[in-house]
Amino acid sequence: MTVYRAAQPEPDPLTTSSLPAVRRRRTALRVLLAVLALALIATLLFIEAYTNSGFAPDHEGPGDRAAGRVPAGIRDGGPILDATGGQARSVRVPDRTVALTFDDGPDPTWTPKILQVLRRHGVHATFFEIGAEVARHPELSRRVLAEGHQIGAHTFSHPQLADLPGWRQRLEHAQTQMLISYATGRSTSLLRPPYSSVPDALNDRDWDTIAAAGGQGYTTVLNDLDSRDWARPGVDAIVRAATPEGQSGAVVLFHDAGGDRAQTVAALDRLIPQLQQRGYRFATIAEATGTEAGAANPPASAAAVWRGRGLAWSIRLADASWWVLWGLLLLVGALTLARALLLLLFAVRHSRRRRSVTWSWGPPVTEPVTIVVPAYNERTTIEPAVRSLALSAHPGVEVIVVDDASTDGTSEAVEALGLGNVRVVRVPPGGKATALNTGVALSRNALIVMVDADTVVEPDSVHRLVQPFGDGTVGAVAGNVKVGNRRGLLGKWQHIEYVMGFNLDRRLYDTFGCIPTIPGALGAFRRRALTDAGGLTTDTIAEDTDLTMAVHRAGWRVVYQETARAHTEAPATLGQLWKQRYRWSYGTMQAIWKHRGAVRDSGPSGRFGRRALPFITLFSVLLPLLAPLLDILAVYGTFFLNRTETAIGWAAMLVVHAVTAILAFRLDREQLGPLWTLPLQQLVYRQVMYLVLLHSAITAVTGRRLRWQKLRRTGEVDAVPAGGA
Template identity: 50%
Template sequence: MLATGLLLVAAMLVLNGYVTNVAGETQAVPLAVDNPSPDLERARRGGPVLNLTGGKPASARLPARTVALTFDDGPDPEWTPQVLDVLRRHDAKATFFLVGSKVAQYPELARRIVSEGHEIGNHTYTHADLAAVPAWRLRLELSLTQRALAGATGLHTTLMRPPYSSTPNTITVPQWDSLRTAADQGYLVTLTDLDTKDWSHPGTDKIASAALPERGRGAIVMMHDAGGNRRQTVEALDRALRELTARDYRAVTVTDALGMPSAHQKAGDGEQFAGALFSFAQRTSGWFAIALSWVLFAAGALTLARLAFFAVLAMVHAHRTRGGRRRKGRAPDWPAPPPVTVIVPAYNEEAGIQATVRSLVTTSYPGVVEVLVVDDGSSDRTAELAAALGYRNVRVITKPNGGKPSALNVGIAQASHEILIMVDGDTVFEPATIGHLVRQLADPAIGAVSGNTKVGNRRGMIGRWQHIEYVIGFNLDRRAFELLDCMATVPGAIGAFRRSALVALGGVSTDTLAEDTDLTMALCRAGWRVVYEEKALAWTEAPTTLGQLWKQRYRWCYGTLQAMWKHRGALVERAPFGRRCLGYLTMFQVVLPLLAPVVDLMAAYSTAVGDPLPVVAVWAGFVAVQAMTGWYALRLDGERVSALWVLPLQQFVYRQLMYLVVIQSVATALLGVRLRWHTINRQGTFNSSGTSVGELSVPASR
């Protein structure tokens, strides 16, 4: 699905780029050493209408007192109608050499030209210099124009005028070769006797004077009805026609002037349909390119605004919490440390379960701490290793496998205390973490507290990328979410809750694969406040391979989509939580990631067909803004800012992986596929590496 979508987008971009001369742009070929053949010499001395289909070139001139007014580069929605109006007032006929892409864009103008008795000719599809393109491109330019004419007017034409041409005596050797190739396609090449050079805007008087033949001679006159401001051309045309009438000239089409059959040939029904379809595709590509440009501009602006806004909110949050100011409605501290139950749901966590339990038991929290390890039908030694530690305040509960939510519900039911802390089986706590979490719950309005999750195994590139993401994308955001009262997720790795609040909600729901997001949204909708505690540190083991990372984020993203859909009713509730939280998630976690592949495609396309410097400059600007935000987030979290060196590299693998996960999750949800729980293979970072929790602690300077 993604490949098909990107292929369609690329096709529309290429088509629009080709039409607008962004892709395949040509310019007039500079003059080379002139070494003309005898045929070219003969053509230079001949008339403006060339028949090159025979063995020797033949040319023709117009009879006396006859003028064929010709207009190049149209049709144009502003100037072509004015030219046609002038011609109609003077009862004159003309020949219009039309650019195929403009015919496709303005088919009604092409139809008007034909309906008013004028003649049409082929002026290539993109106004390409035929002397500068290979033979296949030349044939394509002429063929596409015929197709556009067939779709718009139902006609083909036998007349052709190459762009950047003038009188016969100006034909260069490269141009001559291209004219011969065009003649092989059955075209009658039409140049000019009088080139008004109106494209240079010399003034109305000079254009009108240049359009008048001398001493009663016949002439083909070249003018333009598109390609810029043609006010002077329109005025000069009116003046020239009055003068031609006074001189007893007749203004007719090229073929009428030469007494030839009409250049128009009826196109077949299939050709007309194909031409109309191609013209519609061109117009659609143009609309798509414009719309896409605005969408990408809006996406970029929103992304930058989000970074700036969240950085400011994080600054405010840090000032309030570190400056001693109380949170909104915060009650006094606990009169005595309340007892706490820590629930550890575990499935095949033998690699890290002992380190997790040790960190919970060796806490500096002065109150009673009960630890419940709920083994969810593990097939390894998780329960055995947890029980082997022999701590009195640790109880191991075994149950058949039912998923993490069911394990948490068993722990909630078995808990002895009102304050509950939930922690994953691959996570270790700092000694002071439990105390920091419990401190926030002294406020009776707070139902849950999100801790500060950090990546413990950050030595490899994938670990470093996740470390940056956790600090910038998770912990920095949660500061802003608290101030906006729209916390979306208390992470399963570290969170504190009121047991009574969870019981009132019916426990942890099994409806989604993101039980932490689902639970947090339910708490917020029930009127509880959810806050963030930066000092409550938990070190988690992140996936170490791209495959494992994909599985984890796929489940997270799919589960978040499930939770958003489940709680969509919050959008119409009186409290602002739904509109803020779901609106934010929809825009920045769904819509913008879905556009990310198109951004990359646009960048690659722009680099390939144009100047790469603007693309590089925009990319560097975004990275710089992210780096500044990351610098502040790392400083705020007491981390080394040297970790930012991986940020530019993150744009080429990690970023693509994250948006592909979103695309797959959205596709899975739309197709109605039920995703199963994906388990992650643990490496035992905190057991096997010999690294202690203290060695991973945030520097004291924080």
């Protein structure tokens, strides 16, 4: 065994005592940004849920209850209830007077059509508007007032007021008032509670809400006649229901929103002329009761207008965010299904082709191979890793262990093995890329295999790994890396991820000629390809991805050899897993950004840039980064949307993942036992990966360089695992 030693370097200024504090502050800042981003999304979704609270038509309110506290004069009186000043009184509309009222708007489709009918017949009406809709269509509220109509409040989100606590009732009224003030510069003193009808249908709880509203200065307007246009029974039926008997006056209920109101428009066009011919006049609530024209909609205060403006913009932002999320969700769904179909078509085809008895890379490759093993404090795992490499079945193997200034006796552990084809090189601390470049420079052979110090390689894997070099166009080969420590739940989850998320994807990427990463755990290179690619660099923290893309751009093919298997030690704790995946995901983003110029190049580099980079970005970065939307909207839908539809949608995506996992395990000839943990992986493990991606994305945006990070190893993988379960 030959041992090389290098002089110790001068102290690195980056290791000063102030650096940990700086890193902690930066990490805290990134965590804070991530929390703020999640909080913003949650807030916008909450606003959207509150604003779009699903409501039934007004006729579908709760049934009758006791009415012992409702004054008899109110139950038997008119539909206009004035409970202001502590005195309750009711007002009827005079004979031969109809007050047309419209609920649930404004609506961009039907409110303008109804306004056209009213203008054509020269009549005014009263519109009871929902605050959330006013925020979305303020121009319609302004038009309503400009054309001589009146506006009343119909609450902000159309809830059953009697079922809400007092503070929520006040909030519903206040928000609607602010939005009407913002939209029109006017306030309103008229209120129609959702799900209300005629006075004699009031119960005690309804009366309590009316009395409370009266204490806030509101006059409650119920109705005498319900046109029942909400049921769309036909124009004739609507006209009959809205026609007063004899010469009596009436407050008539219509709707200008909440569904298709074509029948409402047609019925108004018939009803108004008929009643005018009978001597009826049409009036707003204020006109019908003899109130001054401006009393129902007096000028609003400047403070109310500004508060309404802020509320309106928050609703619009929530709406816009909601549509963006839905658009992204559709994109995620399409990409997920596309990925599943591509895997089904091409990964299966890839496997069948490689297993064919006629398949060959070319002449058998038997030339000697140099295996480079970078190591930093790997005493726990280095012995079984080096032993498995030194005893490889491939002829002429030399192993170079590059010790990157370990302090735990890594070199001594390798030296103690006494293996004649193993060299140890001690170098100053420089990181993994530098260690690998050193090993390549000291190698004696044209074929280089790179293996991590925590990886145990099967006896024939190195021989299988280099066989694709029988094809002179192949410059690099990715091996099939397995999780060796898969006994625990976290190990099983990573095992599933490696099989279906890494190795299955490599089959697909291999088919399209765009494998993004030769895994550091097991990969092979032609020395000439490494030279053409410029070797490993420290430009990114994912030196393997960076190098692989450089090999592509240099015009070499990068292929996947699924029969060359290695077993690596995966992180055993969530903290270590986070550290590893953070480096991987951030490094991948760095590598893609570094090689973005390839899209403008000519020749092999341009082909890689225009064909492969978009594919890699789409499926390796964008899809994983957006995938959390499936779970976010599943949780959102469980609380605020149709639960059955949400459950079906989420279950469908789980089925897609399950089918993909089974396919991956079958192609890799793995036992299906660990797949019982797949639902748990989707619920728990996947969320951790999402947070890692978010952390990485924030780091990429804010900018930071990470050093080669050392994970804590247990030495659990000291031999090739016997099975996949």
